[in-house]
Amino acid sequence: xxxxxxxxxxTGVMGASVVKHLLDxxxxxxxxxxxxERARPxxxxxxxxxxxxxxxxxDAELIFTMVGYPVDVEEIYFGDGGIFSTGKAGQILIDMTTxxxxxxxxxAKAGATLQMAAxxxxxxxxxxxxxxxxxxIMCGGEEEVFNxxxxxxxxxxxxxxxxxxxxxxxxxxxxxxxxxxTNMIGVCEALVYAEKAGLDPETVLKSISxxxxxxxxxxxxxxxxxxxDFEPGFYVKHFLKDINIALTEAEAMQLSLPGLSLAHExxxxxxxxxxxxxxxxVLYKSY
Numbered sequence: 183x184x185x186x187x188x189x190x191x192x193t194g195v196m197g198a199s200v201v202k203h204l205l206d207x208x209x210x211x212x213x214x215x216x217x218x219e220r221a222r223p224x225x226x227x228x229x230x231x232x233x234x235x236x237x238x239x240x241d242a243e244l245i246f247t248m249v250g251y252p253v254d255v256e257e258i259y260f261g262d263g264g265i266f267s268t269g270k271a272g273q274i275l276i277d278m279t280t281x282x283x284x285x286x287x288x289x290a291k292a293g294a295t296l297q298m299a300a301x302x303x304x305x306x307x308x309x310x311x312x313x314x315x316x317x318x319i320m321c322g323g324e325e326e327v328f329n330x331x332x333x334x335x336x337x338x339x340x341x342x343x344x345x346x347x348x349x350x351x352x353x354x355x356x357x358x359x360x361x362x363x364t365n366m367i368g369v370c371e372a373l374v375y376a377e378k379a380g381l382d383p384e385t386v387l388k389s390i391s392x393x394x395x396x397x398x399x400x401x402x403x404x405x406x407x408x409x410x411d412f413e414p415g416f417y418v419k420h421f422l423k424d425i426n427i428a429l430t431e432a433e434a435m436q437l438s439l440p441g442l443s444l445a446h447e448x449x450x451x452x453x454x455x456x457x458x459x460x461x462x463x464v465l466y467k468s469y
Contacts, residue, residue, distance in 0.1 A: 189242035199312035271297035283349035290348035304355035309415035322350035363445035
């Protein structure tokens with residue numbers, strides 16, 4: 183199956199870079215996002231702007247969605263003028279929003295009744311991974327469909343892994359967010375310790391970022407912390423949403439995650455202080 187026409191709903195911090203990669207690979211891309219002006223660079227790069235979700239998806243073979251919250255995903259798929267009320271049989275739906283596994287399963291079941299295939303494909307790698315085309319993509323759905331879309335995903339993804347049936351991609355992303363949540367606490371505390379010990383934190387990073395303590399956050403976000411750069415590669419408000427989903431799923435499985443609970447408490451306080459629009463590295467300010 184050769185895919186040429188793509189619709190992309192939601193061109194935020196990461197979505198815009200993904201669309202740029204698709205355009206550079208000569209795909210025809212129709213886009214829709216809430217604020218047209220923010221999509222202006224993509225329009226100038228060759229993306230076709232559409233005024234509604236329905237117009238964006240009508241001719242697409244492949245439909246990507248990448249928005250903020252599960253409620254946004256639900257509206258785009260199930261709302262009036264949404265994908266399920268205006269799409270057509272044979273279309274493949276790929277939701278890259280970090281959302282709930284239950285909603286991913288619901289989308290897959292609804293799509294199947296309309297002869298549409300659905301894949302939940304949340305990503306990791308932040309704004310840097312999106313810009314560099316090196317995102318990690320975690321996929322749930324029918325394996326045959328996953329195999330069919332892998333060439334498209336490889337345009338902007340480096341690690342593309344099939345996790346299992348619908349919802350599995352979202353569960354894998356929860357594992358990712360759980361690991362990041364407690365790691366971010368460790369990164370901040372390591373930097374604060376270095377400063378209090380009279381060390382140069384940047385020099386310390388040269389040693390620990392390539393050793394056993396190494397992580398993506400340590401290599402990519404710790405330098406931003408030290409520079410006072412708290413602009414979003416990934417919003418605090420969205421990360422808190424992810425943590426809430428993970429805690430809800432953990433509770434349903436009767437699983438206690440004290441590290442994640444601590445991160446939830448800390449990020450919740452940041453939102454209360456008005457840092458919801460900043461990047462996750464703003465946790466450094468808590469110290």
